[in-house]
Every structure is written in C-alpha cells, then in structure tokens.
C-alpha cells in the first residue's frame with residue numbers, strides 16, 4: 001500500500017496554501033526542465049501534501065510558457081498520487097456565476113503552442129483521455145467545496161484556449177452556443193493530458209471570475225474585475241483544499257477508474273526499438289511500465 005500525496009496546482013491568485021505541517025519549499029529537477037517554481041511540501045491532517053503555483057510565485061509564467069511537463073514530472077517524482085488543479089476561469093452559463101466553482105469533467109483543447117506529451121520518437125504511447133478527470137477525486141473536491149460552503153457545480157466542459165488575450169466576442173459565442181462549453185481558461189490543457197500519461201489522478205476545480213465576453217449585461221472581460229473576484233475565490237479555494245485530506249485519507253488504494261494504470265497497454269514502441277535516452281527521461285512518468 002502506498003501513501004496518498006495530494007498535489008495542488010494553484011492557478012492565478014493561488015500562489016501558496018497555509019496550514020501545512022513541516023512546510024518546506026523544495027527545488028525539484030526534471031528531465032523536462034525546471035518546474036514553474038519550487039514545490040511546497042508538508043502534511044495536513046496526517047496526509048502528505050504538495051503545492052505548486054502554476055505561474056510561479058509573483059506570476060512569472062504565461063499560460064503558453066508554463067512548463068507543464070516539468071510540473072507533472074516533478075509532482076510524480078515527489079510521490080504525488082492525486083493532482084488537483086485549482087484555476088480561474090470565465091463562465092459561459094448564466095447560472096454559473098462569478099464566485100461559484102465548477103468541478104470540470106470534460107475539456108475542449110484549443111491550445112496549439114505547447115508540448116502536449118511526454119512521449120514521441122523512440123517511445124510512442126497513446127493513452128485514453130475520453131474521461132480526462134478522475135471521478136473519485138472530483139467527487140472528493142465536490143464534497144470538500146460543499147463542506148466549505150462554496151456554490152459548487154458538478155461537472156462542466158472547460159474550453160482551454162491558447163491566450164494570453166481573452167476571446168473575441170465571436171469565439172465566446174461559438175464556444176458557448178455551438179460547442180457547448182461551460183467555462184473557459186488557458187491552462188488545464190495539456191496539464192490534464194500529461195497527468196493521465198503520468199498515471200496520476202487529476203481533478204479540476206474551476207473558480208469562476210467572470211462571464212467572458214458573451215454576456216449582454218457584463219461586457220468584455222476586464223482583468224481588474226477578475227483580480228477582485230480572484231481574491232475571494234482564492235480564500236475559498238484554500239478552504240476546499242484544507243478539507244481534502246480527511247476525504248481522501250492517508251492510505252492510497254488503487255484508483256477504481258484506472259488512472260494509476262493508464263499506461264498499462266499504451267506503449268506501442270517495441271522494447272528493442274525504444275530509444276534509451278527517451279526511456280531514461282521517462283523514469284518518473286513511466287518507470288512503472290518501462291522498467292517494472
């Protein structure tokens with residue numbers, strides 16, 4: 001039996017979490033470069049925790065330059081079992097209001113300027129992302145949010161755009177009316193895909209800051225307004241995170257949805273055709289299947 005380690009990736013407005021026992025900021029090196037920042041580790045209620053600010057403390061990385069592969073590799077290397085993304089987003093639904101949280105269960109990936117896989121020439125793998133989030137972990141996030149008194153929405157489709165500019169009005173209307181997206185942000189892809197490749201359970205808590213640009217009564221997205229909403233959301237995000245250890249427990253059981261076995265049959269490159277340097281780079285992410 002392994003230990004649970006809950007890793008929180010904090011988005012815009014969430015640059016640290018409090019209350020960790022034995023809190024230490026650790027530097028982690030990865031074959032994919034440096035993560036966004038040092039990683040805060042410690043325990044909460046006897047459960048191991050890790051926290052990584054996605055944009056770095058001080059918000060230095062843009063959505064396109066966040067080192068997504070290094071971040072996921074570093075968390076896996078530290079022993080993370082469950083990754084919870086806490087992100088700011090815009091809403092495409094009247095009933096999903098600024099200040100509400102959505103536990104996202106689907107994504108539309110419109111990003112194009114990012115490395116999207118750990119695999120490639122020399123070691124090819126195809127994992128399924130039909131269900132890109134872990135239902136068990138998402139359920140825990142939902143319960144934690146309810147318990148913290150947050151208005152939570154169970155499920156929603158997150159449109160991941162490249163940014164950094166916000167959407168045009170035509171895009172906003174198309175995503176909402178034709179594509180059926182519920183919320184929009186710039187960072188959950190390729191993060192969710194990479195977490196699946198690294199056999200980590202992944203859940204996404206999207207904290208609504210605005211109505212994007214489609215809403216007739218709200219006009220265009222205004223970053224100063226977003227920041228004001230972000231501050232309140234970040235406090236609620238921390239309250240949600242604080243309730244997760246009790247819900248997930250210190251002992252890690254196999255994921256009932258198979259997130260922790262996603263690579264079992266995914267690697268197509270024959271063992272004798274694999275590139276040794278590539279295999280070495282995949283030590284943390286895919287060591288279980290490549291060297292196991």
Ligand SMILES: CSC[C@H]1O[C@H](OP(=O)(O)O)[C@H](O)[C@@H]1O
Nearest residue numbers: 011012054063087088185186187
């Ligand atoms: C603060 S406005 C746009 C910015 O906020 C979101 O970041 P994150 O997903 O890391 O919370 C959004 O994706 C954009 O990067």
Ligand SMILES: Nc1ncnc2[nH]cnc12
Nearest residue numbers: 088089090184185186212
């Ligand atoms: N409207 C929006 N579009 C993209 N990313 C966002 N993050 C917060 N609000 C957003």
